[in-house]
């Protein structure tokens with residue numbers, strides 16, 4: 208960290224204001240909500256909020272009661288979608304402590320997304336501080352259940368009241384915390400994929416590698432089509448050739464071969480650089496697995512699954528960690544991956560990652576940031 212960044216963040220941290228929620232959810236009610244929280248529906252008592260303006264820079268940092276916002280209907284985000292977000296988890300460790308998983312990587316990615324969307328960058332230390340303060344404030348909301356965690360959702364949007372098209376002069380940065388259980392109710396069971404023919408997620412030069420709400424907005428119609436056809440998730444092909452597998456709407460993808468090697472599509476600008484993806488590449492390589500970043504076509508996927516050269520495939524991301532892929536379908540027909548159930552390497556990667564996140568395995572890469 209440069210001296211300037213730390214001076215700025217130190218100055219800001221000095222004015223971080225805490226306004227405790229005057230009517231927090233009582234302990235019994237909270238316990239009830241934490242029994243089966245699902246994903247993204249149970250929220251904690253507080254939120255973090257920091258304002259930005261061109262004239263004042265980052266200011267008015269606070270941890271305050273979670274409450275609806277009142278924003279002007281001409282707020283620029285409502286018209287031109289200048290918005291970015293992040294997703295990360297705080298875990299309860301086996302020793303009773305609390306930790307975040309690679310939050311510095313989220314901070315860096317948030318700022319890369321900000322650059323792409325012509326938004327101001329937030330000092331990394333300030334981003335981390337907002338998250339740590341919120342997790343400390345609402346630590347009682349981390350579910351004790353297996354697979355439970357506190358999902359953190361930092362986001363930033365254009366709040367200038369102006370209908371002209373230009374980068375906003377004002378922004379709101381916020382962090383929400385949501386108690387979550389295991390993402391997929393049916394645990395290690397597989398997901399089925401529909402290969403979108405009519406829609407792409409990201410084109411070269413577009414926003415595919417930025418974590419912005421707009422990418423999700425454009426994926427919804429393709430996701431709805433997958434559901435309508437009886438599949439769980441959509442998988443997108445590259446926009447140029449409609450040939451190479453890119454990723455799901457919100458998860459990266461890995462292929463596992465009979466020689467024990469694994470492949471994931473390379474980060475060429477149209478794929479979201481997942482932190483789970485990067486962690487799996489690192490873990491696999493540390494285990495001596497040949498892990499390659501290579502283009503992989505849908506035709507090759509079908510041929511390899513049919514011949515038995517491809518034995519497993521899985522999707523990965525913070526919310527669901529690792530999800531085995533069971534079958535894949537396109538207008539050319541359906542094919543099954545391996546036995547159609549979760550594969551061995553997939554389960555091994557899932558277990559290795561979860562063990563580090565829960566503090567039940569050593570953390571050789573320094574990925575945990577403990578809060579105690």
Ligand SMILES: *Cc1c(COP(=O)(O)O)cnc(C)c1O
Pocket residue numbers: 294418454455456457458459479480481482483484523524525526
């Ligand atoms: C967030 C996201 C991922 C997964 O990233 P993680 O850092 O592993 O959670 C993958 N694809 C898309 C489109 C995403 O938005």
